[in-house]
Amino acid sequence: xxxxxxxxxxxxxxxxxxxxxxxxxxxxxxxxxxxxxxxxxxxxxxxxxxxxxxxxxxxxxxxxxxxxxxxxxxxxxxxxxxxx
Numbered sequence: 001x002x003x004x005x006x007x008x009x010x011x012x013x014x015x016x017x018x019x020x021x022x023x024x025x026x027x028x029x030x031x032x033x034x035x036x037x038x039x040x041x042x043x044x045x046x047x048x049x050x051x052x053x054x055x056x057x058x059x060x061x062x063x064x065x066x067x068x069x070x071x072x073x074x075x076x077x078x079x080x081x082x083x084x
Contacts (some may be wrong), residue, residue, distance in 0.1 A: 024051035
């Protein structure tokens with residue numbers, strides 16, 4: 001993505017895979033670099049089996065961590081690559 005959105009613009013949005021439109025869960029929070037504001041990861045809650053199959057890391061609160069580099073576009077949904 002050429003432009004990095006603010007975290008509050010994506011919190012609460014549904015995450016969907018680019019290739020097959022699989023629902024992965026909802027953006028609960030983001031992690032970012034404090035100095036630059038660059039988004040590093042999306043923290044996902046209410047994950048579906050589709051995201052659980054990806055075997056991604058979880059944070060201390062049990063939320064799935066999706067690297068922001070996997071994000072392809074943001075609109076009504078956050079679109080990410082499959083095979084994270």
